[in-house]
Amino acid sequence: MSAADAVPLAVPMSGRPAPALRVRNLSVGFGSQTVVRGVSLELAPGECLAIVGESGSGKSVTARSLLGLAGAGAQVSADEISLAGESVLGLNESAWRRRRGRDVGLVLQDALASLDPLRPIAREIGDSLRLHTKLDGAARSRRVLEVLTAVGLPDPELYAGRLSGELSGGQRQRALIAAALALDPPLLIADEPTTALDVTVQAQVLDLLEEIRDRGTAILLISHDLAVVSRIANRIAVMHDGRIIETGTPNEVLGRPTHPETRRMLAAVPVDKPRGTRLAPAPEPLLTPEQTAGAGRLRVAERPSAPATEVTSGSPGAAPDARTPSSPDLALEGIGLNKTFRGPHGTVQHAVDDVNFSLPRGRTLGIVGESGSGKTTTARLALALTPADSGVVRLLGEPWSVLPEKQRRARRRLVGAVYQDVLASFDPRLSVREILRHAVAVAAPDGRDGANRRAGEARVGALLDDVGLSAALLDRRPTDLSGGQRQRVGIARALASRPQILICDEPVSALDVSVQAQVLDLLDELQRELALTLLFISHDLGVIQHVSDQVAVMHAGRIVETGPAEQVFAQPAHPYTEALLAAVPRLV
Amino acid sequence: MSELEITASAAGRPGAQDAEQSGRPAEAARRPRINAVEIAAGLLALLLLTAAIAPQLLAPGDPLAIDPLSAFGAPSWTHWFGTDESGRDIYTRVIDGARDSLVIGVSATLIGLGLGAVLGTAAGTLGAAVDFTVNRFLEVLFAFPGLLLALLFILVFGPGAGSAIVAVGLSTAPGYARIIRAQLVRVRSSAFVEAATVQGLSRARILGRHILPNTLAPLLVLGTLGVGQAIVWAAALSYLGLGAQPPAAEWGAMLAAGRTYITSAWWMSFFPGLFIVLTAVCATALGRAIERRMRHA
CATH class of the missing domain: 3.40.50.300 (P-loop containing nucleotide triphosphate hydrolases)
Known part of the structure; x- marks a missing residue:
């Protein structure tokens, strides 16, 4: 310029120091x-x-x-x-x-x-x-x-x-x-x-x-x-x-x-802080002694050693064939995914362009990109909310995206989702208790007798505990909660069905940095405790660097670079990744 | 904002944190207080309901009793609202007419809402073909002004209070159907319905548990607002001689009866007209009050 x-x-040149x-x-x-x-x-x-x-x-x-x-x-x-x-x-x-x-x-x-x-x-x-x-x-x-x-x-x-x-x-x-x-x-x-x-x-x-x-x-x-x-x-x-x-x-x-x-x-601030570092001060001890023992376990648990995630894009030779049976160690796998949207005046937008990813159990794949890069569409394809134009998503080694919704419904409990606009994802009529009770009931859909109801109630309490919320919030509406509390309720709901995979689409983007830190810490703890597999989507490179084992950088619908987090952030191979990293504001 | 409050002071301060987040003072986020207009509307509604349920409490006389000697009496201590051409007490008739007017207004609204709910829900849930058909049908109905539609119905089925109810109900139904359909489509594509899909709820349960309740909740407001409109329309039909027939003490019919004498006996039209307006305003004010509270619920 x-x-x-x-x-x-x-x-005002010198002289007027006003x-x-x-x-x-x-x-x-x-x-x-x-x-x-x-x-x-x-x-x-x-x-x-x-x-x-x-x-x-x-x-x-x-x-x-x-x-x-x-x-x-x-x-x-x-x-x-x-x-x-x-x-x-x-x-x-x-x-x-x-x-x-x-x-x-x-x-x-x-x-x-x-x-x-x-x-x-x-x-x-x-x-x-x-x-x-x-x-x-x-x-x-x-x-x-x-x-x-x-x-x-x-x-x-x-x-x-x-x-x-x-x-x-x-x-x-x-x-x-x-x-x-x-x-x-x-x-x-x-x-x-x-x-x-x-x-x-x-x-x-x-x-x-x-x-x-x-x-x-x-x-x-x-x-x-x-x-x-x-x-x-x-x-x-x-x-x-x-x-x-x-x-x-x-x-x-x-x-x-x-x-x-x-x-x-x-x-x-998560930038440049290695995985597993706590970002927020440890929460005040609201836990009883027994629970503290349980909480200690979280920190001892080791991350399961699993094969590295594989993510590719645009290399058809290397892409695994959709018909080959995939390893059961893979929690989630996307193969040759394509999705286009038709805009007005016949414009065609290639939202997702030949995207491949494979995500071993217990690991975290971070997808990072700017707005319009196709991150959210990828998440929706992984959740099988949007049908892909071509390509398949496999869940725990079995078909997922190709199933008719009726058959898929039974397996939906394996996959939880955490949203950016968590408030919009709650039925506005429901209190926190109702939201969680519904979620628990969907996961265990049989019987409405007293024992079951008590079990459901206990499960709701346990979920709240898991996400560090007080039971006093149960009768509030989500609109009466703070942003961080809402996101915790959102995570509790996603966990209600004891999923193996959590797909998080910009889960912390609407939160203050200190609240973001607490939610990231919470996700990290939950991942260790419950051996969750995470697909974590964010525009924030700092957040992605902090949470991911494996990173995929998306640009204009394509994955332009992928690899272990340390490698992508230390030695970016693609010019776009370099430009992105150079633009990240850093603490001096 | 201190997130540690989650563990520490979870109770208390409802809504305050929310207000902080949007940078507004907590006051603005609180539930609206009851204001003077709402109190007035509530009292008026109470009065009208009493008049409808037990008119003898407010006006012990017989609304049809004639007294030719005191015909065309101006408002006085014995006849608060004056008397009509046959010497009937207008106050008694207005109070007695509340029942007819309210019954017509409420039942017409219920018919309109019911029909609208059926059409709108069908259009919103039964697929593109039904949606298309219902929409085209509604567009044809919309092409006629509502009152004309009501007139058409009465022309076919003959005048009377019953026809007026159905006629007004029919002519308001397309509007309700449109609103319900739009609401349904909005709720259907909302994030919480998608979240329910991700949880693995079946379509039927999502419809029953999330979509319909959120679609139909605003109907309470629509209905209350609609009663006012329906009363005005029903009165309009009676005024035209197509609704309740004289000498029935129905406001629209009374208004029509007073028309001939408007220059000499203004009270014959004024008081029934006043009550039509008051009822409509009262229903609208209550509807708005409910609406404001629902938005903050």
Whole structure:
């Protein structure tokens, strides 16, 4: 992006040391609940300050208060909030409207929702110019093209006329940043600007933000991801429970964290942590002595030594013939799988393109890839939820995908599934108890007498124990649980039928990193205890590296690289894998 | 958010964690409080039900008793709502008419919902051919305005309270059928139905345990909202002389009877009309109240 100097920027050159943003003792409450408690920030021009915290820590509310957008019913109080040296404390709505866009720009996570789908992006970006400046139409278009060039959209004349739906995720995020930069505000607030993006696109957007910072704009970056912000932030402020618990340079915060909460967050990041390392502190002992003995067993149990997983793609000579009887040691095997989807206007999308995998019992195969790479379709083929165009899936050495659903139903209990959107996978009418009891009843479908019911009830209790949930949650609805608790219920349900294989499709992607760590630890323990075989799908290379014995990298429907996890991550053979690995944000 | 709460303080704070996750204050996630409109609607519903079940409690007189000497009496202490052309007490008649109007409204809605449920469920579960046929049939019905359909039915089967019930039921059924079918299709392709398939539930059990309950639960709301509409339609039919026949104390019929004297005796049309409106508003408010609670359940 060499167009950096296309945008004349009003950088306050020396002499005016007014900070771009100064906040002293900001508190925000909703009703009786205080969500931000005494936050103070200062941000110099050309500096990037990152506020990092988990969901509910108050970081977004903090950012929004700085725009006068804390929301209806919010009680905002502070000793000082000033933008570029001017106090904005207690401004009314119309005064705020004059400042937003001009003095401070905002970039949100969801670019698709932030841009009007029916208007070309040039109009969207031009809006703030029309509202805040006296530029005529021609001058406005020139400025729009300038900022579009500045954010690195190739061929801005072409893209200016596009609707947001016609852009890719990364282009959309660039357009949104362009809209925020149109008036050249001295401060840019970016709230999770890369969270919805693929890792390679995320890297590009971070580069862009870095460039904008270097041009003199102050950036307040809000993120849940320490690794992401460590790339471009000059300083990091860690928020927890409405307070800033730690501030410092990335090196200080990541290298020598002083607050235990920061340390916990850092320990939870799975990148570069070998398999089997606990990511979260051991759970509080809710276990009785007998159970503790059982829990000890988990850690002693050795991973069964099994032959290495084999995954191939696009090498028909090497692919095992569908007719050869396969080894009973293989829990799950996909042979020559193909699946295409027909889009509108006769377009054909090859979602899964000649994918082969074989997964020995007790092992974990991680499938990693960016959105649209065919990971989820592969999972659905493995679950026999979608019929393959060609190719077969075999389960424990026996036919699986070719069976009619009626025959397959009896064997479905062998395979459990854990979903990303676990809440949607629960019947909204049911409580946790009902969800688990139904699952147990399906697995052992005979009889409704009292003994059976008691056995079922006991099994539900045991399942809850297995996933580390308290029985007090039984009568709650999933909507009343936290994200981590929900995923634990989801895992408990998957385990109800005592499956041998667990297919996990992005099971931790919706979770905070510390909760993610607990769920990953739990899956690891359960795998050892129950000798489970895992097919683990994720877009997150760190997670995949942490959980997998064997890794398959998917790109555009094909498996481009496969091998033991250590090997793929240490010496990637395929250029795509290399690019993917290079894009992963790492803790400094 | 501290996940250790799972083990520590599992009880208490329902919903609070959820609110934290979406970054909103806990208040917004709580169940809605009962508001003044809902209280008013509830009291009105109670009044209407009393009038329908035991009208003599509210108006001990005979709704058909004529008193030619006090015909066209304006509202007064003896006749709260005034009297009609034969000197019948309008208050007594309005209270007495609640039964007819409610019975017509509720039964017409039940017929509409029942028919709609059958058609919609058939379209949603019995395969593409049935779905296609039912949809085309519904489209033909939709081509007629609902009231016209009702008029057509009455033209064939003759006027009367019974025909009005069936006519209104028939004309509301296509709308219900559409909604039920759409809901069914949505639920059928939802993640929890897929999760049930993965668990190994048979199609019949998924249908019975997950799809139908989740499809039919919103019917309570639809039905309550529908009663208001059905009462208005039934009154409209009676007004046209096609529903309950005079001198029956039915609101629509009373409205029609008062039409001739609207310039001199406004109360003859006003009070029956007021009760039609109040009932419809009351049913709608209750329907919305139930809807809001179901969404938060």
